Amino acid sequence: EPEVTQTPSHQVTQMGQEVILRCVPISNHLYFYWYRQILGQKVEFLVSFYNNEISEKSEIFDDQFSVERPDGSNFTLKIRSTKLEDSAMYFCASIANPGGRAYNEQFFGPGTRLTVL
């Protein structure tokens, strides 16, 4: 069964450093998402991406964050200068068709746990 993969599973970094979290969505999917879950809290939407551009973003997704689809398979989330409060689990998700009756669920990756020291 196809699945979304994420690397690394755990990333430890120093405050102020840049990190790149990587995701490989399911191959025929067109819409991609990043979500964040601070430990013990709910899952929060960060950004959605379609046709090589951001389609929607939340208040959390400020100028420190960026996303990119550098090739036909990877989807990355970059945090330019990490802060302590960026420590969280980051989930990537993809979907073939999010709209209307053809909708199927977002497939989530296993997550990357980011720890900022």
Place this chain on the structure above:
Amino acid sequence: AQKVTQAQTEISVVEKEDVTLDCVYETRDTTYYLFWYKQPPSGELVFLIRRNSFDEQNEISGRYSWNFQKSTSSFNFTITASQVVDSAVYFCALSDFDNNAGNMLTFGGGTRLMVKP
């Protein structure tokens, strides 16, 4: 704005008991999707069910059942004859129906279910 409320932060039951997890949502959309996800201790998000707002038929899948009441904006989840393996955090989530720009999920705060042997 969309909102999902899971009033029960933590529930503890003894194995074989039935348990119901509550979910109440708010949305201005007339059509939308509702979801339940399971997050076991390993951290991944496991899709359980998707329900369209125009389909109020309740669903049963093995020991799991879902009660969708549009009149009260609730989408409750019942586990019959609970097992220790059901111990996890359960999230209810809401998504737009026809928003081609994003269809991001809005999650509730989650309910931690502990099933004791």
